[in-house]
Amino acid sequence: MSCAQRLPHLHGQPPMRLTTTLLALVCVPALALAQGREPTQRHVNGIPQQSGGFGIHTEALGDLDGDGWPDWAVAANNFQVLPGQSLGRVYAYSGRSGALIRTFDGDQVGADFGLSMADVGDVNGDGVRDLAIGSPSYNVSGLGNNTGRVTCFSGADASVLWTTDGDEAFANFGKHLEPLGSTASGAPHLAVAQPGWDTPSLGGAGRIVSLSADDGLYAGHVEGDLALRGLGTTMASYPETALVYAGTNHGAVYDASWVTGAHAATELISASGPADFVTLAMLSGPAGGGPMRFAMGKRSADTSGLANNGTIEVFSLGGGLPLLTIEGSHSNSSVGLSMAGVRDSDGDGDDELVYIEQGTAFNQPGTLRVIDLETGAVLDELLDIQGSTSFASINDVSGDGRGEWIASVDGGTAQVYEARLFSQGMSRTPGGAGLGGFTTTFDIDLGPGHAGRTYGQLYSFSGASPGTVGAPGWPLAALNLDADTITILGLFGTPLFPDAFGTLDGAGRTTTLMTFTPHITNLAAGMEMTTVAFALDATDTDVVVASNPQTYVVE
Known part of the structure; x- marks a missing residue:
């Protein structure tokens, strides 16, 4: 294993400034949700160790095992790889059969290995796709705690291909990872969130760093414009594009798509309501044509006389009013806490959205729903979801031409640690x-x-x-x-x-x-x-x- 490289300091020059565009938000009627059918589960995977955080994050992959079908990965960020050593582990599963393909292990206790993952394609040219994994709480010698690290592993044998460390303590480099399908240079890149990063004049403004997927070297970054707002607290991209949207810890959304060099991010939606982070999901355009869309979740929003019921709003890329608004049905339902786009699971040519609504009390199970983006209809609904839930969309693994989706569950009152791949059929x-x-x-x-x-x-x-x-x-x-x-x-x-x-x-x-x-x-x-x-x-x-x-x- 070679020594880890570090990000270069680029605080000497101010970034280029791009035009800011604000969206005016208006109230739209909330959806009246009818009950959907129960989705069907294709695979259920878990680990016997009732700890370790299995299910805290899940990610769709390309074809890792060479069977012609996409695969998926689940993180256990505190898994004890060695007795008493919670280094973390990532499990890669076959999308076709659910069989375990390979595991990847962290190398530092408490580094939150696996909180972010991204399929970066075949980096070393051996014909097997490779996997970048983030450890945002990694402590780098000489810099301090929570500096963060990103490691690229061989998909063939889990050996380390390259490692890149952050450049500031408490900046959490690697909190989120998104693959960039095409960039100005034409080479594959990796978007890396570093929400605690300081600009020369703005502490904690945060940034999105672009790394070369081939070697992990710094290529540029897009930085936040307000102190302590943490650009990159959340992040989303769409497969095979260079489009990246990032959220802050105060409820704003920015276009953080990288071009070249250093830039300021372009604000799309300004913060409003309770100061809280937003969740993001990138979505395709409507089946009949039109621009791509994105969903913004605000778990602490108060609407319709309820407290912390939360909202999800769907927008066209680049501006406009909400196309669709989903509100939580009761106080503390926290709609928008966790969600993801689903790549056309019903065969109508349009993406769907999967999200969870928390239960009526802290220890009560929640409800998982899949929503049609055009009509707002509930397509699938699963009750009695316990614990924290992470979602990911995966392309067709059943052969029916429709996308599938994954929900991983971490803990909860039932102490369930598992990941489920759902498909229609x-x-x-x-x-x-x-x-x-x-x-x-x-x-x-x-x-x-x-x-x-x-x-x-x-x-x-x-x-x-x-x-x-x-x-x-x-x-x-x-x-x-x-x-x-x-x-x-x-x-x-x-x-x-x-x-x-x-x-x-x-x-x-x-x-x-x-x-x-x-x-x-x-x-x-x-x-x-x-x-x-x-x-x-x-x-x-x-x-x-x-x-x-x-x-x-x-x-």
């Missing part, structure tokens, strides 16, 4: 047991890209999904022919499984039914049953898409 409505036995209805939605194709649905009592992961490029194929699955195959077309095979409608959807007689229900009572749905290609020979697995207990 199949949901279940139990009919319950009765005189007619055990009935269940499945709503299969494999996306409009598979309209009219032959579908199948398989079941297994084996304790695993009735499917295996085939060669790279294959979806999760329902081909696990254990004894139980073979037995069930023989019952297809009977009243027990009347529609386990058929044709999807024009939207790529269908509804199936499973009915157990009282006798079979008695035999299977208490057993776990797992099912997946899939669709075949136009020649009905290859599996091209598979749903999330659904596992439930026969009652």
Whole structure:
């Protein structure tokens, strides 16, 4: 491992000043949220150690394991890599199967390793994507506490490719990381937040630093214009662009996109209401065309006679009035505390927004929602979310052409540490047991890209999904022919499984039914049953898409 490089001091010259644009904010009606369907979980990953902060941050990655599908990472910033040594660990998982690909470890106790991550592409030319990880509380010898560090790791073997340290104590270099897809130089860069950084005349103004992704060398920065406001307290970018927006600890939003050299950030939204940080999410333009958008969350906003219910406002890039406003439904719901863009999970060509609304009391669970940005409708809703939640959007891992999303949970009253990858595909409505036995209805939605194709649905009592992961490029194929699955195959077309095979409608959807007689229900009572749905290609020979697995207990 080579010695870490440090950022150069550039306090001698004032930055260039760019024109400031203010947005006038007006009140807009709050959405009346109807309950959405429960989202389906494709993978759930966790660690047995009930500490370490697993789930405090999650990040979508490119294809790390070479199977042709995107992957994802989860941080445990205080994980004990060695006994009594909370160095922190980052776990990289397969987006396709949920299997652990690799781990990356920090090297200093209490450095908050993994609070930020970014896929920087293939830095060393070995054909495998690499990962930059921030340690914003890293203590640098000779500078002091909380200077911060960014380390770039090989995705192939977790070896260190380069390390860059901050240049000021308590500046928290590496608090947030965002990859820059294209810059003025044409080379890949990495945006690094340093919210505690001091300008020559403004202490704690903060800045966003641009590093070369190839070697971690300083390339330029965009700095804040007000003392103690901490530009870079939050930060967001959109994949494969050079666009970076940054928030302050006082509620303002700036365009911090780097061009070259040193610049002052351009204020887009001035601070208003309670002095508090904002959260940010970058979003695509509407499906019918138009500019990209961004969402701004203010967890401490007071609206509609409520206290700290919070708001999320969606804007077009560069200016204008809010296109959409979401308000918390009760005091202390803190809407806007955590959110992320979702890359078109419903197949309408438009991004969605996922966020969490806190419970009615400190120790009460919250509610997770996915919102349609055009109509404000609730698409998915998950109740009983405990603890802090971090979100990330991931591109399609199921083969249905729609994006998926990740929610990681850190602690809470239930002391749950886990990360969940959600995808559309199949949901279940139990009919319950009765005189007619055990009935269940499945709503299969494999996306409009598979309209009219032959579908199948398989079941297994084996304790695993009735499917295996085939060669790279294959979806999760329902081909696990254990004894139980073979037995069930023989019952297809009977009243027990009347529609386990058929044709999807024009939207790529269908509804199936499973009915157990009282006798079979008695035999299977208490057993776990797992099912997946899939669709075949136009020649009905290859599996091209598979749903999330659904596992439930026969009652």
